[in-house]
Every structure is written in structure tokens, then in C-alpha cells.
Amino acid sequence: MLKLYHWEPNANSGKPMLALMEKGVAFESHYLDLLNFDQHKPDYLAINPLGTIPALVHDGKVFTESTAIMEYVDAAFEGPSLTPVDPIERWRMRWWMKWFDQYLAKSASMLGWSVFVGPSVRARDPEELKAAIERIPMKERRVAWSKAIYNTFSKEELAESTRRLRDGIGKLEAALGARAWIAGATYSLGDANGFNLAYALPLAQPDVCNDEKTPAIMEWLRKIYERPATRKCWALARVPRMGERVKFLERT
Amino acid sequence: MPTLYHWEPNAGSLEVLAALHEKNIPFESRYVDFLAGEMWRKLSSQEMAFAAEMEVVSNLEIEGPVLATESGAALTDSYFINLYLDDAFAQTPLRPADAESQWRINVWARWIGEELYPATNTLGCAKYATAKLKDKAIETLPGQERQDAWRTAQRGYAIDEIAEARRKIAVMLRRTEDALAKGAYLVGESVSLADFTLLGASLSLPKTAPDQFEGAPYTNAWLARMRERPSVQAALRYARSNAPDESFAPGAERSRWG
Numbered sequence: 001m002l003k004l005y006h007w008e009p010n011a012n013s014g015k016p017m018l019a020l021m022e023k024g025v026a027f028e029s030h031y032l033d034l035l036n037f038d039q040h041k042p043d044y045l046a047i048n049p050l051g052t053i054p055a056l057v058h059d060g061k062v063f064t065e066s067t068a069i070m071e072y073v074d075a076a077f078e079g080p081s082l083t084p085v086d087p088i089e090r091w092r093m094r095w096w097m098k099w100f101d102q103y104l105a106k107s108a109s110m111l112g113w114s115v116f117v118g119p120s121v122r123a124r125d126p127e128e129l130k131a132a133i134e135r136i137p138m139k140e141r142r143v144a145w146s147k148a149i150y151n152t153f154s155k156e157e158l159a160e161s162t163r164r165l166r167d168g169i170g171k172l173e174a175a176l177g178a179r180a181w182i183a184g185a186t187y188s189l190g191d192a193n194g195f196n197l198a199y200a201l202p203l204a205q206p207d208v209c210n211d212e213k214t215p216a217i218m219e220w221l222r223k224i225y226e227r228p229a230t231r232k233c234w235a236l237a238r239v240p241r242m243g244e245r246v247k248f249l250e251r252t
Numbered sequence: 253m254p255t256l257y258h259w260e261p262n263a264g265s266l267e268v269l270a271a272l273h274e275k276n277i278p279f280e281s282r283y284v285d286f287l288a289g290e291m292w293r294k295l296s297s298q299e300m301a302f303a304a305e306m307e308v309v310s311n312l313e314i315e316g317p318v319l320a321t322e323s324g325a326a327l328t329d330s331y332f333i334n335l336y337l338d339d340a341f342a343q344t345p346l347r348p349a350d351a352e353s354q355w356r357i358n359v360w361a362r363w364i365g366e367e368l369y370p371a372t373n374t375l376g377c378a379k380y381a382t383a384k385l386k387d388k389a390i391e392t393l394p395g396q397e398r399q400d401a402w403r404t405a406q407r408g409y410a411i412d413e414i415a416e417a418r419r420k421i422a423v424m425l426r427r428t429e430d431a432l433a434k435g436a437y438l439v440g441e442s443v444s445l446a447d448f449t450l451l452g453a454s455l456s457l458p459k460t461a462p463d464q465f466e467g468a469p470y471t472n473a474w475l476a477r478m479r480e481r482p483s484v485q486a487a488l489r490y491a492r493s494n495a496p497d498e499s500f501a502p503g504a505e506r507s508r509w510g
């Protein structure tokens with residue numbers, strides 16, 4: 001029995017969703033509304049006491065950490081392999097997943113929380129929001145939510161995130177200009193991981209990420225977007241803005 | 253034969269040196285003084301043609317070992333180098349074959365890489381490196397992040413940065429105590445890559461956070477056991493100083509978000 005607890009099909013939630021879709025592994029989808037703080041409710045804390053999403057439950061065992069879940073899904077289930085055979089390509093796949101997760105995604109997420117997550121909840125009853133923050137188990141996530149809700153990001157940290165995003169676009173373009181897929185000759189978990197974050201780059205930084213300046217990124221995003229698994233994955237979007245915004249990748 | 257560019261056996265250099273010896277992989281050792289910025293000086297003298305590559309310049313570990321493979325690839329990130337070694341050299345596997353154990357090892361590596369390594373690096377740089385970081389070395393470094401990491405270590409750490417590092421160490425020691433109370437190693441019945449990653453991140457703790465480390469008896473006993481392994485002893489023999497556990501160069505930054 002396989003259950004996946006997730007939010008929208010992007011960022012950390014989208015990583016195991018897309019891996020499962022690519023493998024063709026059926027799972028029970030448990031949608032948690034991140035903007036409604038579902039991930040901090042007792043039912044879910046009983047599954048993942050850290051109160052973060054996603055979490056996978058397989059035969060009663062709980063698996064967390066989105067990228068590690070992707071690798072687990074690939075190793076534990078039948079279906080097309082999403083890990084290159086060549087040890088150097090495997091290394092490159094892992095290297096880039098870490099760079100996506102811990103470099104690019106941190107910056108993209110900080111900006112996303114300042115322009116989308118924060119404004120989406122800010123208007124609610126202040127007492128209710130205060131209590132919601134107090135219920136968050138991890139200190140790091142409490143700090144993130146309180147910055148988003150009270151809009152207390154420093155100018156410097158937002159500027160640094162923007163710098164990293166723009167600089168990272170150049171690095172990603174160079175890598176994808178040299179190889180068909182992020183790890184080498186074949187589509188891998190690294191591409192699925194990267195897509196969850198990079199689909200938003202042309203939307204967030206249109207002057208530096210576009211058909212003219214970053215053709216390799218744009219082609220890579222379109223190739224991933226047209227895969228049947230990606231379609232199926234994004235069909236699970238519920239927030240209208242999320243499901244709609246990926247459609248610019250449709251080839252005309 | 254692969255070549256490992258490494259420094260004193262602490263942190264990532266220790267992590268990879270010990271795994272190479274545990275697996276009995278023949279390799280060439282090239283000692284590089286990270287703190288003097290030697291890796292990057294050699295880059296400008298063309299001695300290391302690969303050092304300009306993205307995965308070398310933008311390695312999130314900041315200063316760490318580089319494995320040059322026989323086929324000419326330059327691999328960085330200690331844990332990923334070790335996974336490569338385990339994938340490419342079949343002898344003495346350092347991961348159990350089942351997907352669940354491999355997931356566990358990946359999660360340990362993620363926690364240690366994202367939380368414990370930055371925390372021990374902060375305490376280690378504060379105690380042993382800050383005063384030794386020279387503007388002249390910093391100016392020649394490639395990449396904004398690397399320059400920033402060196403400048404941060406050079407200016408020293410505020411009280412709240414030290415406190416946050418100690419908090420992270422406390423969180424991680426609770427996790428290692430839980431795991432090591434149940435078994436001799438972090439994952440499964442025998443030593444795995446998770447143990448080598450923890451070894452690199454924790455060798456210095458008896459000196460940088462003695463009070464915290466003393467309160468973690470299972471992790472203490474584990475470190476003593478690890479230090480007795482022939483592979484770890486062999487790795488420690490690459491030291492040129494008499495205290496490799498005091499060797500720190502600017503490392504991974506602590507997470508900026510979440």
C-alpha cells in the first residue's frame with residue numbers, strides 16, 4: 001500500500017509525485033493544503049512529526065526528504081529506471097539534485113514565499129495566524145512562516161536570492177547546453193527534480209530566462225513538460241494559479 | 253587509478269580517504285593546503301585543468317576534496333564521491349542492497365551535509381581558521397559564493413551564529429544518540445557510507461563542542477570505534493600536522509531558508 005502526502009505538484013511535493021508518475025506506480029494521493037496549515041495538524045504530525053511535506057508511506061513505513069524519496073521510489077519499484085547506469089552520470093545526477101535543492105530552490109522558495117505564500121495568508125485573523133505559527137514543530141519553518149506572514153524579509157536576503165537565481169540560470173544553461181539531460185544522455189531523477197523548480201524560472205526572471213537567452217533551458221523544460229508523466233502530475237494541481245502557470249510551456 | 257586532491261584528514265577529506273581505504277581502492281594522493289587557497293592557485297597555474305568546471309567551482313561544500321577519475325572527470329562533494337566509489341568499485345560495498353537502507357543513508361547524508369557540517373565548520377573556523385584567512389588568498393578564489401564563505405569566516409562569527417551552530421549540533425546529537433543506542437552503526441549491521449559522513453563532520457566535536465559531545469555517550473563510543481578502524485587509521489596517517497581535527501577551511505554555508 002502506497003500513500004503520498006503532498007501539496008501542489010511543484011517544488012518538494014512535486015518531486016516524488018513526478019517520480020511515481022514516471023515509474024507508473026499507482027499511489028493514494030493525500031493532498032494537504034499548505035496554505036491552510038494542514039501539514040501542522042495532529043493527523044499529519046502523527047505521520048511526519050517535523051510537519052513538512054512530502055511524506056511517502058509504503059507498507060506502513062514513513063519516508064521523508066523529497067529527493068531521498070525519489071531515489072527510494074526508483075530503487076524500490078518496477079518500471080523504467082530513472083537513474084543512469086554509468087557511475088559518473090549517477091554522480092552528476094546527485095550533484096545537480098543537491099545544487100537544485102540546496103542552492104537554487106532555497107533562493108526560489110524564499111522569493112516565492114515572499115510574493116505568493118505570504119500574501120495568500122496575510123489577511124487572515126492575526127490571532128489565528130499567531131497560533132498557527134506557534135504550532136509549527138521546526139524552528140526553521142517557524143522562522144520562514146513568520147517572515148512570510150509579517151513580511152520581515154531583509155532587503156539583503158531577497159537581493160541575494162535574486163542574484164543567485166539569475167546567476168544560477170546562467171550555470172544551468174551552460175550545463176544543458178553541453179548535455180541532452182542534466183546527468184548525461186538519458187532522462188533521470190535529476191531532470192524531474194530540476195523541472196519542479198526550473199519551470200518557474202522563465203516566469204520569475206523573464207529578462208534573463210527566455211528563448212533567446214537560454215534556449216537550452218527552454219527546450220529542456222518543454223521536453224519534460226510534454227512527457228505523459230508530467231501531464232498526469234500537473235493534473236493533480238488544485239490551486240488554479242499553479243495549474244495554469246505551467247501551461248506557457250505548451251509548444252505552439 | 254583515480255587521484256584524490258585532499259587536505260588534512262578532517263571533514264570531507266577524511267570522509268573520502270577513509271572510504272577509499274575501507275574499500276581498498278588503489279589511488280594517488282595529492283595533498284593540497286585548502287586554507288592557503290592552494291587548490292585555486294594551482295588552478296591558475298594550469299596544474300588542475302578540471303578546476304574550472306562548474307561542479308568544482310560551485311561545489312556547495314566550498315573547500316572539499318576533488319576526485320579525478322581515470323576517464324578525466326573531476327568529482328566533488330564528499331558524500332557523492334563516496335557513492336561514486338561504491339557504484340564504480342564493487343568490492344566491500346558500503347551500502348546495504350535494499351532500497352530502504354539506501355534511503356536511510358541518503359537521509360543521514362542530507363541532514364549531516366545540510367546541518368552538521370555547516371555547524372561544525374562554523375565552530376571549527378571560529379576556533380582555528382579565522383585568524384589565518386588572508387585577503388591575498390581570498391582575492392584569487394573563483395566564484396562569488398566561495399569568496400563570500402571565506403569573507404564570512406574571516407570576519408568571525410556573531411554570538412547568535414555560534415549559538416545557532418550549537419543548537420544544530422544538539423539536534424543532530426539527539427538523532428545520532430537515538431540511532432546508536434539501537435545499533436553499533438547508523439544504518440544496518442555494519443559500517444556504511446552514513447558512518448563515514450558522520451565521521452568527517454564529527455571528528456572535531458570533542459574539541460569544538462566538548463560539553464555537548466560529552467553528553468552523547470553512544471556517539472562518543474561510536475567515534476572511538478570508528479577511529480580504531482584500520483581504514484580510518486590509514487586515512488589519519490595522511491596528516492602533516494599533529495592535529496588534523498583542528499584543520500578547518502571555509503565550508504558549506506548554513507541554510508539560508510527553511
Ligand SMILES: N[C@@H](CCC(=O)N[C@@H](CS)C(=O)NCC(=O)O)C(=O)O
Nearest residue numbers: 011012013052053054065066067141
Ligand atoms: N528537505 C525537505 C523539506 C520539506 C519542506 O520543507 N517542505 C515544504 C514545502 S515545499 C513544507 O513542508 N513547508 C510547509 C511548512 O513549512 O509549513 C524535503 O526535501 O522534503
